[in-house]
Amino acid sequence: MHIAEEFMLHKIIPINIAGFDLxxxxxxxxxxxxxxxxxxxxxxxxxxxxxxxxxxxxxMFEVFVDFVKKDLVESFMHGQDVxxxxxxxxxxxxxxxxxxxIGIIPGTYTPTSNINTTAILAxxxxxxxxxxxxxxxxxGGYLKSIVVPGLPSVLVPVVFVIEIFSHLARPLSLSVRxxxxxxxxxxxxxxxxxxxxxxxxxxAGGFILGALPFLASIGMYFLEVFVKFLQAVIFAxxxxxxxxxxxxxxx
Amino acid sequence: MMNFEFGLEFWTIVSxxxxxxxxxxxxxxxxxxxxxxxxxxxxxxxxxxRNEREEAEKLLQESKKELEETRARSSKIVEEARAYADxxxxxxxxxxxxxxxxxxxxxxxxxDRAKAEVIAExxxxxxxxxxxxxEKLLEKEMDKTVQTKFVTEYLQKMGKN
Numbered sequence: 001m002h003i004a005e006e007f008m009l010h011k012i013i014p015i016n017i018a019g020f021d022l023x024x025x026x027x028x029x030x031x032x033x034x035x036x037x038x039x040x041x042x043x044x045x046x047x048x049x050x051x052x053x054x055x056x057x058x059x060m061f062e063v064f065v066d067f068v069k070k071d072l073v074e075s076f077m078h079g080q081d082v083x084x085x086x087x088x089x090x091x092x093x094x095x096x097x098x099x100x101x102i103g104i105i106p107g108t109y110t111p112t113s114n115i116n117t118t119a120i121l122a123x124x125x126x127x128x129x130x131x132x133x134x135x136x137x138x139x140g141g142y143l144k145s146i147v148v149p150g151l152p153s154v155l156v157p158v159v160f161v162i163e164i165f166s167h168l169a170r171p172l173s174l175s176v177r178x179x180x181x182x183x184x185x186x187x188x189x190x191x192x193x194x195x196x197x198x199x200x201x202x203x204a205g206g207f208i209l210g211a212l213p214f215l216a217s218i219g220m221y222f223l224e225v226f227v228k229f230l231q232a233v234i235f236a237x238x239x240x241x242x243x244x245x246x247x248x249x250x251x
Numbered sequence: 252m253m254n255f256e257f258g259l260e261f262w263t264i265v266s267x268x269x270x271x272x273x274x275x276x277x278x279x280x281x282x283x284x285x286x287x288x289x290x291x292x293x294x295x296x297x298x299x300x301r302n303e304r305e306e307a308e309k310l311l312q313e314s315k316k317e318l319e320e321t322r323a324r325s326s327k328i329v330e331e332a333r334a335y336a337d338x339x340x341x342x343x344x345x346x347x348x349x350x351x352x353x354x355x356x357x358x359x360x361x362x363d364r365a366k367a368e369v370i371a372e373x374x375x376x377x378x379x380x381x382x383x384x385x386e387k388l389l390e391k392e393m394d395k396t397v398q399t400k401f402v403t404e405y406l407q408k409m410g411k412n
Binding site: 009015020021022023024025027028031032035038039042043046047049050051065086087088090091092094095111114116117119120121124 | 254255256257258259260261262263264266267269270271273274275277278279281282285286288289292
C-alpha cells in the first residue's frame, strides 16, 4: 500500500475521441456523485422553503444561501450585480463544497484534490472575469481600471506590469490553494494511518504507540472537515471579488 | 495528481456548467420566490400590526374620551341631585318654619283672645261684686240698671286714672 496510490486516477470507462482522452476516471465519477447529491439537496430545499421556516434541513440550506448572498456576493457587489452573479457564485460554492466533502467518506476520491479540477475552474474564473471586465468597461477602460487610480504618472507603467503579473498569478494561486489544501489533509491522514499501522505491526504492544497517530488522524479528519468548508468559501469569495473588481472597478 | 489530465479538466468544466445551469434554472427561482413571499408576509404582518396598533390607540382614545364624558356627566348628575336635594331641604325647612310660625301665631292669638275673654268676664264679675258690695253697704236696693251704669262709669273713671 502506498499513499500516492490513493491519488492516482483509474479509468473506469475509457473514452477516446479524436485523440483526446475523455475517460471517466474515479475523480469524474465522484464529482458526479457529489454534484448529484448536492443538486438533490438544493432542489429539495429550494422547493420546500416556507414563509415560516420549519424544516431543519431547509433551514441549514437557507443559512448557506444567506451566507453566500450576504457574505460572498453582497460584500463585493452592488445593485443588480448581486442578482446577476449570485447564481454563479453560489453554484461555484456548492459545486466545490460538494466535491470537497465527498472526500470525507473513506474510499472515495476528492475531485478537488486533483490539480486539473481546480485549474480548469480557476482558468474559467480568470477568463470569465476578464471577459466581463472588457464587456462592461471596454478594452481601454478595463486596462485602465487594472491600475489603482490616483497614482503619479511615472508609477503607472510599473504598477501596470505588476498588476498584470498579479492577475496572471490569480488562477495559479486559486487552483493551487484549493488543490493543495484538499491534498494535504488527505496525505496527512494517510501518513498518520500509515504510522499507526507501522507501529502496530512493528512489535508486540505496538498498538499502544500506534494509538497516538491514530488519534491524531481523527483530529486531522475533523480539521479537514473545517478546511473543506473553508476552501470552498475562499474559492467562491475570490471568484466574487475578481468579478466585482472587473465589472465595477470604482467599488 | 499533478499530471495533466485533459479528460478530468473537460469533465470538470462540463459538470460545472451543467451544475450551474441546473442551479440557476431550478434552485434560484424558488429561492427568490420564497424570499419574496416571506418579505411580503413580513411586510404584511408589520403593516397589520401597525394598523392594529393605530386602531387600538384610537379605541383607547375613544374610551378615554367616553370615560371623561361619563365622569363629567355623572358629576353633573350628582351636582344636580345635590342642588335638588338642597332645594327640597330648604323648601321643607322653610315650610316647617312657616308652619311653626303659624302655630305660634295662632297660639298667641288664642292666648290674646282668652286673655280678653278672661278680662271681660273679670270685669263683669267685678261689676257684680261691686254691686253686691254697694248693696250691702247702702243696704238699700237700687235700680239695677242705674247701679250698673253708676259702677261702669266709676270703673271707667278708675281705668282712666
